[in-house]
Amino acid sequence: MSDGSGRDTRPHGGAVALRAVAVSGVFALLVGLPWVARSRLPEPLATHWSGSAPDGSMPLTAAALVPAGLWVAVVVAGAVARWRGGEQARLWSAAGLGFGGAMLTGVQASIVSANLDRPSWQEARPVGAEAALVLAAAVGAGLLAGWLARRGGPGPRAVTAADETRLELPDGQRAVWLSRAVNPWLGRLAAVAGLGAAGSALGAVAGLGGPAWAAAAPPAVVALAAGGCSSVRARVGEQGLTVAFGPLGRPSRHWAPEQIASARAERRTPAQVGGWGYRLSGLGTTVMLRRGECLVITPRTGADFAVSVDDAERGAALLNAVIAHRNALDGHADRPPPSTD
Known part of the structure; x- marks a missing residue:
């Protein structure tokens, strides 16, 4: 499925699995917190306060299952919004899940803490500052979830050009290549x-x-x-190569065109580089998230750097064109790259 700009908007299998883990984890926390503490909680336990005094209660089973049911409703509403809406609905759905999950688990933890070791629900301690902290944490979680959904939406996208060792870029033309990989x-x-x-x-x-x-x-x-180490994004443009790590895009590494001698695509496997993730080996540094094609650069100083991303050959071709263009502007078009022996 495409959004009309050539980008694939279908959810990746890894993203679906992560959402499933998060949804299940929040459900387990909502049910598990009161259940684990059941021997230290009154029956019933306070679940609502008016000012500083508790004025409502629920049996322990209901106190565990009602928030869990609300969470299920939030998840279903988010899924419907994602199904019926577009990009904005997807972002709002992610934000809603982040806010709802943080809010419900924070409230549940506050309820358990207020009732812990109290002889009856009427003697539950007041809930004061926790409410403001839970609300602030929920807002932050919602904003973060929406931001991550926005960053994780587009799939690999590259400049439109034939696969070559080096692309020919007319004067004044700008091109950008973007790609990503997820483990x-x-x-x-x-x-x-x-x-x-x-x-x-x-x-x-x-x-x-x-x-x-x-x-x-x-x-x-x-x-x-x-x-x-679970995801990586690579960007090639007139400023050179930038590789960003993780869902937050931090940390990141950047090489300006004048710092790179050449770029190429090369097939590598975890066995060659010593495993998965950020690896150091005789081949240099490799960010290995999946076996296969990697974008490899040879810096003018230091060891090779490789990152396993899709469409690496086209990224290398564009990067070589950017390097050649910068060398020509600097008057170093004929400078040979350093020896890698």
Whole structure:
């Protein structure tokens, strides 16, 4: 399916799997938080406050299942919006899921914390500052989810030209090549670890464990490392080559045309470079997200750098054209590239 600009707007399998993991994880947190703490909670437990005093309660089972049911309704509404709407509906759906998931889990953690070790629901502690913090976190999660959906929408897109070692660019013409690659397994690992970090933090905040940072730090580190290596975006233009990592596009590396001797497409496998992710080997540095075609540059100083992205041959052709054009402007068209021996 295309949006009319040549871009593929169908959801990638990895993105669908990540959404499924996130949706399931939020559901598990909503049901699991009160269930894990059930031996330390009154029956029923306070679920609504008027000012600083609780004025409403629910049985523990209902307190676990009602928020989970609301989450299911949010997910269904988001899916319908994505199905019936266009690009804007997709972005609003992602933002809504981020906001709703953060809001519901934050409220659930606050309810559990307020009722913990209380003899009756009428004696649940007041819920004050937590409400503002939960709302702020939910707004932030919604904005982040919408922003990530916007960044992750377009698939690979390249300049329209024949595959050559170097493209011929008429004077004054600008061309840009964009491509990306995703490793769904690393993305799923990041999602699972991130949910583990969120669950540990929520449990700690609710009083079910030790300090929040100690509980959440190990899975958070795994989530950040896996997420940073789960996707990559490459951009070739008149400013050279930029490679951005992870769904946030950070960190990133940039090479100006004058820093690059040449570019090429080359097939590489994880076995050749020592595995998946950001690898250092005798071939130089390789960002290996999937086996096959890689865009490889030979810098004027330092080792080769390769990134596994789609349509690497065309990206290399455009990059060579940009390098030649810059060399011609600088009066170095005949300068040979450094030896790689």
